Amino acid sequence: EAGVTQFPSHSVIEKGQTVTLRCDPISGHDNLYWYRRVMGKEIKFLLHFVKESKQDESGMPNNRFLAERTGGTYSTLKVQPAELEDSGVYFCASSQGQGGLVFTEAFFGQGTRLTVV
């Protein structure tokens, strides 16, 4: 079974440009999350989709970041325009949806390393 796949693995762009990151979750996983690790600090939550709906987007840093999950399958995270402080590793994770208070762990992708110069 394929795991969580992220594309590209690396991206180097100039300040002011636009970049779109893609995440393909594990098939059948309703929950999809975006996280970011900046400059060796902790990994921080950005947002959470349940199917195609945004359950929680409290971690999105500002309106330069736009996440979508059309059809409840893959997700994209667009940064427009990119700034220097956006550099970091962006992780995507997915987990199954469960009825009731059953917790399922999240499986992470390998991350996209974004460098804004």
Added chain:
Amino acid sequence: AQKVTQAQTEISVVEKEDVTLDCVYETRDTTYYLFWYKQPPSGELVFLIRRNSFDEQNEISGRYSWNFQKSTSSFNFTITASQVVDSAVYFCALSEGPFSSGSARQLTFGSGTQLTVLP
């Protein structure tokens, strides 16, 4: 608010030594989950363990063991007889209980501990 502290930024040990990675957490919730993830040089985050707040029983899996103590809000991770392949960044994480809809809440991570095992 939730917080996870991994005070050890970097640890170096020689192969076959035992090493303990510390994790201290803060939460106001009575139902929560604690995790450890491993990030090898290849970059992906590999799930190691999940514990819920109602289960303080320590766990051992091969050379790995975890010590969960609610009294000190700690969830420490010990690797026995370390190997070079254990070299990685290790993250401790915390999550509140699921939403009433059943969907899982997000993880709050510590800043990670870089473990280097020297041959």
